[in-house]
Amino acid sequence: MTDFVMPILGADMEEGTLVEWRKAVGDEIRRGDVIAEVETDKGLTEVEAFVDGMLEEIVVGPGTTVPVGTVLARIRTIRSTGETTATVTASEPRSADGEAHVRASPAARRLAAQLGVELSSLRGTGPEGAIQSADVERAAAEASAKPKEAAVSPSAEQRKQRMRQTIAAAMSRSKREIPHYYLATTADAHPATTWIAAQNAARAPGERLLAAVLFVKAVALALREVPELNSVWEEGRGVPRDRINVGVAIALRGGGLVAPAIHDTDTLAVDELMRRFRDLVLRARSGALRSSEYSDPTITVTSLGDQGVESLFGVIYPPQVAIVGFGRVVERPWSVGGAVVSRPVVTITLSADHRVSDGHRGALFLAAVDRLLQTPEAL
Template identity: 55%
Template sequence: MTDFRMPSLGADMEAGTLVEWRVKPGATVKRGDVVAVVETQKGAIEIEIFNEGLVSEIVVPVGGRVPVGTVLARLEGAAGAREPAAPPPLPPPAPPVSALPVTPGRPRISPAARRLAAARGIDIQRVAGTGPAGAITVADVEAVSPAPGAMPPQRPGFDPAAMRQAIAAAMSRSKREIPHYYLSQTVDASAALARLERMNRERPPPERLLPAALFLRATALAVAKTPELNGVWEDGRFRPGDGVHIGWAIALRGGGLVAPAIRNADRRPLDDLMAALRDLVLRARSFALRSSELSDPTITVTSLGDRGADAVLPIIYPPQVAMIGIGRIVTRPWVIDGTLGPRPIVAITLAGDHRASDGHRGGLLLAEIDRLLQEAETL
């Protein structure tokens, strides 16, 4: 007999409300199956199971609000554990962004329709598709859009004020418990931007790479070389990650943010990373994330983009031991071979946990990110 418990979806979660069971007693489940939906301050999250067996008992009924760690259901003949014996295989390359995304259990929907639904707060699960093979089109989303001037509906379970309180509690805990140190590196982004320009020259706008993909790729490769910064602090000791699973901070419309994981980011090519980023942003703003995406990050990156500040000093998200902040790219005077000239510059900042690492290792990480961005053709 194995207990299936309410998972922790981050340091800002203390309890969750069971809003849907997707299995019944007697059902057979396997690792990765979505078995329930739980409401948290982050909205409604699909909960995956990490064991195999037969559901023998549903302990918490729909509507029950229980603390993290509470037994939700019991399984017979369960096998497997949260941690696999070996790292999971590299996921297959993502389909082109222009293709209709197909995920088991999710409706087919065009990228433009998904973006429109996210912008208007529309749950795509409730939209009937009229496109090829039942795909949801822009017209389908328009048909269920609220009237002009109406407030877009919030996904059930999402309370921006509650999320803000939860974020504040997690950040207060972080500053209280984690001995932060900060390092910053100013990086010339010329080589990175030049590569993006060459790669995007023949691509339609929806398939073009953004600077975030290069920053993510360089960061992931650098983190793989500094394992002291990739993992979590639990039970008074550092536990290294089983891979480089980078949490990418995403601002939500209406307030708040989430940082779902891109698993094995150091093993994924640029196009795959760009597709993964776009997919995460769309699903995060549609409140369609899975529990593993919120619980798996081993390090988090916050990138301000071209609308942000020049630099950011991140606060580590516990139980992780490091966080990287990337400012916007700005044109600044820069000395090249003794000559002063304008260059696109970006500030990259590291917040490290002194219990797990020190400034020397943190400095090596930033230096490696810098080196990789200067050699952007190799990314």
């Protein structure tokens, strides 16, 4: 049997409201199926199943607000042999269901003892569901707040305030815990902008590309060369991720932002990447993101170029270990073949976690992004 729990959709998400069940008891469930809709500080989110099976029991009804890790439903899972399996979470690995089998770091165990938190009641977010200090801290913070009924849907102003609080918590934690280092480089954007212009000249508006997708693709490919930046901080070390899921920062109208993942960014052709990017922006702004899009980014790309900013140094979103910023493409004097000409250039920045990488590797990463952008047709 698998517990389907309220997923953690951001480093500082504490609770969520179950809005709607998309499946009924007895329904067959496939991995990736959206089975529930949850409202969090970031808006409505479709939550996917991460196992195949059958919905056995619904534990939490619509309209109920519960802490992260609370069991929402139980899924009878079926292995290829037909056996039922042990407890697994719907969205991420979870600790085993008995105290004797709880996987937790030594630091988390010490903290749990200090704060009086029952480890077996927690959902670990570390490797193989191991409970980490952050999980214990979160549980301690939630301890005084009993689950409460969501009588009415929060107003837009309340949502905005909650999102602000969530961003504040995540960014404060990041600046408190992560020793950032910062690098910047200025890249010739002429090849990228001329390639985009040529492409778009022959396309209907609905098929056109934005320079942003070239930036995102270049970042994804550069991560193959410097994989430590495609890591998450777990158990006191940086753990490289196999998949490159670039999170793209999307500003929401009225304030706030989200940075959902484009899965397997490095493998996508530019046209497909643009299609997914457009879809992601549309769904982010209409509150229809999926849980995996919140939980899976391995790095974030952000830009304030549309707002006229020439360079920005982002704050890393934990547990990620890097964030890449792109500024506005601007015309600047540039040396080409010994002559100074006016050239479109873009400032690319890297904020990275010094616990995981050094400036030398960060510099190689930025150099790779620059180099990749010089041949946009190959992206």
